[in-house]
Amino acid sequence: MTAIPYAEALDRYRANAGGFPLRPDDATIAELIAAYHPDSTGGKAIPLKIGVNAGMLCQPQVAALLQTNALIEDVDIAGAEILNTDILVIGGGGAGAAAALTAAGEGARVILATKLLLGDSNTVMAEGGIQAAVGDDDSPQRHFEDTFKAGHRAADKELVAQLALDGPDVIRWLIKLGMSFDVVGHRPFGGTLKRKTPGGATAPRILSYRDFTGLEMMRVLREAVGLHRGIQVMDRSPAVELLSDERGGCAGAVVYSLEHHRFVLVRARRTILATGGSGRLHLNGFPTSNHYGATADGLVLAYRMGAKLREMDSFQYHPTGIAHPAHLAGGLVSEAARSEGAKLVNGLGERFIDELKPRDVVASAILREIQEGRGVSRDGQTGVFLDVPGLVAAKPGILETTLISLAHLAKKCRIDPTAEPLLVTPTLHYQNGGVAIDTHGQSSVPGLFCVGEISGGIHGRNRMMGNALLDIISFGRRAGAHAAEARAEAYSSRAGIGHIHDWQRQLTLADLPLDARGPHVFPDYGNFDLVADAGIGPRAAE
């Protein structure tokens, strides 16, 4: 693949600075995505062989992971400590915290188990903001329509409508917990929220706190969870299997204590999976903007227990990941930069796409430039320019007041963002599909709820900026409230991992290997081996 050398590209960029011509484009959006989006050009989606969605097309690496054998066997958990709770929440990001706080607020006893520490999640990394239709020029109806269309009309309309209607109340709930939002003119009482326009929207709808909205959200949620007497947090405790009852419902989970190297059975009346997405699987060889923990653990466990999935062939590649320097590859430049007006420029010094189109369109357009030789090459890394200097010239002071994280990132890239453009390329960012849910976050498995990035159906085949932070709180609260209604119910009489025997039969019948095990729990480069770490000896299948 050819590309234009950095020095030459920089000359052309400087020659055109301030007035980059937009190249005319006669490709339709459908053609652009079909020809250049990694969902089409990467590993070809294959039908799942086993499970409730057998026959459904799925990204091949994800399919391989979904069709793995369980990590543990019956004997491994014999004699394990048992904890009982009303609600088990698995995952310590925004969705898990919202679910836990809401369930505990209803009087339920909650255990929140998380693989790393409470708050270690993609939520804390979110920069741009959260959508909520609050403006007089906006409405939940518009929010619904924009979201549904940006997702290529593949989403569940009821979920999208619920998301849009919940928006304003989600913001109020967050403010009550103590989260700040940017207001115009620094007048908190009776003032006006600052609003930005996300790619694909018909009205400004992004509310934010500087460009570290997720950090502001997560530190408030983390503190609120930590201070709540009804919530017991189990840090460093990834779920390695779900517990099933006598009717195929979910009865809790087996979590593994990384600190004590032993398994704990958490029996729960309701289980809420909020384990996030799958960016750390590095699908199609892409770098990722995702948190270290995003290895699709919950997705694998839910499917093994029989939860229906959807759109598992659709992933989001965020247009502006760092391309250079190599050791920061995949790190994110928030859409806030383009939302504020930053342009994308190829190696010829020209613009090639409306920067505020939906993310899949902009990412495809960048990949087209790179594949057709109009990218910029520097030290072996290829991308296109993001014209931050032009933005700074148009909006002086923006790096100090609004795009604080961007300024910090430029410093790490060792460039002066007022003089030199960033080199960017798409980065694996979001799992569009996931576990099918209803408006309470209930999956097709009794007793099992799924909220946040693990769920599917809200964003269709492409998510808009700001709808993830909204969805985690909207559906996290819904699932927490609904699950808490079960707090007076009796526990199911059985809670075990019997369902994996049926799963192993299916694997064998489909000629799938029994020695491939999942979930991964950590990325490959985490150098983690559960069998060795837990000292559970050789597996039967090996």
Place this chain on the structure above:
Amino acid sequence: MSDDNVSLVIDGRAVSAPPTASIIQAFSLSGGALVSNVGCMGQGVCGSCRCMVRRDGSRDVTMELGCETPVEAGMQVAFVSYFQPKRPHVYDLEALTDSWQILDAMDETFPQAKSCRHCGGCDRACPRGLDVQKGVEYAVLGDVQAAREVFTECIMCNLCTLACPERIRPNHLGLFIRRALAALTLRPQELMRRLRQIENGTLTVDTSTVDDTRS
């Protein structure tokens, strides 16, 4: 491994890595099991990779974030592992409904703040370079807006809490002020209007307006 690699020690493990690698990346490349002290992997917002760093030839120990700090030859690194402070400061934000009481509530919840001995330990501990001690001072003086500003970019890594000999827990004090101010004073008017429209049923969503043909 290339000749350009630098050698250092991370949590007692001899590590060789390219000089562009972060401490976290170097640890992973060395084959170490990376199952804690890791989070956002380079964005510097989760605080989980907090570590003590001593550079070759220096007697000083600095507090840094392992995901943002490039390795150097001769560096010695120790992660501040799994730091779980007890919570001596318990409060219920929902119970704080009278904004006139905000200073009393702060004093009641964080009584140690008045005892700050200005040792500067918190400032030295902060990997973000915040003026933590100044923030505590503003809080004690009742300048809550100034205190709020100091902690704007705090990532809650808890290193200042670990460093404070008076058990003030500065980052939690800062967050208390930030939360109280937002919860008690942030009332955007268009949000209030929109909530009323939704709650009295005059604003709904009609899902039949869009056509379902996938694009």
